[in-house]
Amino acid sequence: MDIKDRVLVVEDDKSIRNFFRTVLEANNYDVIMAGTGTEAYSLITSRCPDVVILDLGLPDMDGMKILKNVREWSGMPIIVVSARTYEKDKVEALDLGADDYITKPFGTSELLARIRTAIRHARAACLAPEGIQTGIFRSGEMVIDYDKHRVYIDGRDAGLTQNEYKIVSLLGKYAGKVLTYDFIIKEIWGPNMRTDNRILRVNMANIRRKIEKNPAQPEYLFTEVGVGYRIVDPD
Numbered sequence: 448m449d450i451k452d453r454v455l456v457v458e459d460d461k462s463i464r465n466f467f468r469t470v471l472e473a474n475n476y477d478v479i480m481a482g483t484g485t486e487a488y489s490l491i492t493s494r495c496p497d498v499v500i501l502d503l504g505l506p507d508m509d510g511m512k513i514l515k516n517v518r519e520w521s522g523m524p525i526i527v528v529s530a531r532t533y534e535k536d537k538v539e540a541l542d543l544g545a546d547d548y549i550t551k552p553f554g555t556s557e558l559l560a561r562i563r564t565a566i567r568h569a570r571a572a573c574l575a576p577e578g579i580q581t582g583i584f585r586s587g588e589m590v591i592d593y594d595k596h597r598v599y600i601d602g603r604d605a606g607l608t609q610n611e612y613k614i615v616s617l618l619g620k621y622a623g624k625v626l627t628y629d630f631i632i633k634e635i636w637g638p639n640m641r642t643d644n645r646i647l648r649v650n651m652a653n654i655r656r657k658i659e660k661n662p663a664q665p666e667y668l669f670t671e672v673g674v675g676y677r678i679v680d681p682d
């Protein structure tokens with residue numbers, strides 16, 4: 448018998464809850480529901496969901512508060528759902544440790560893809576020792592060789608500088624996930640770096656010129672406007 452992955456949906460809007468239930472049960476997930484932040488807390492601790500879908504606008508508290516508290520003791524995957532299109536909220540949620548975010552209205556296939564990615568990341572994080580990256584990341588014609596500190600495209604060394612390599616390997620470590628500008632800058636240039644996206648943008652432009660066939664229509668390195676960057680999933 449298959450063990451189903453358990454999804455906790457935290458959402459106060461009844462019609463959206465029904466949508467989640469229908470879609471997720473049809474795709475073989477075990478679905479549990481919470482309509483308030485208080486209910487969410489108690490289900491998170493008592494039922495150990497494999498992934499949490501968290502609406503930010505709840506009647507009794509801001510979803511950010513739940514995210515923050517859970518992150519103090521657990522790395523369980525949390526996907527934030529927001530009707531807010533403000534980029535500020537997405538950035539804040541990611542910086543507080545959300546695995547991903549999804550903006551209403553969204554489609555079924557997008558939702559399912561986000562859930563699969565979040566669960567896969569969580570499983571991979573359990574298997575791989577923290578901070579150590581070895582082996583190969585391959586997607587299409589791009590290869591990141593973590594042992595040699597090189598990136599190859601179409602079998603050729605892309606000729607990245609050290610910082611360019613660090614950015615690509617950081618994105619590779621969190622493949623599929625959006626990394627915020629702030630997060631990348633702190634990881635690459637250290638915590639004392641003045642937050643200035645310009646230097647990161649320049650680096651990304653150079654990386655894209657070296658890796659992408661058409662930098663204006665990237666196949667490997669994507670921009671999430673106003674939020675950050677994401678690398679393609681590995682093959």
Ligand code: CA
Nearest residue numbers: 459502504505
């Ligand atoms: Ca709501």
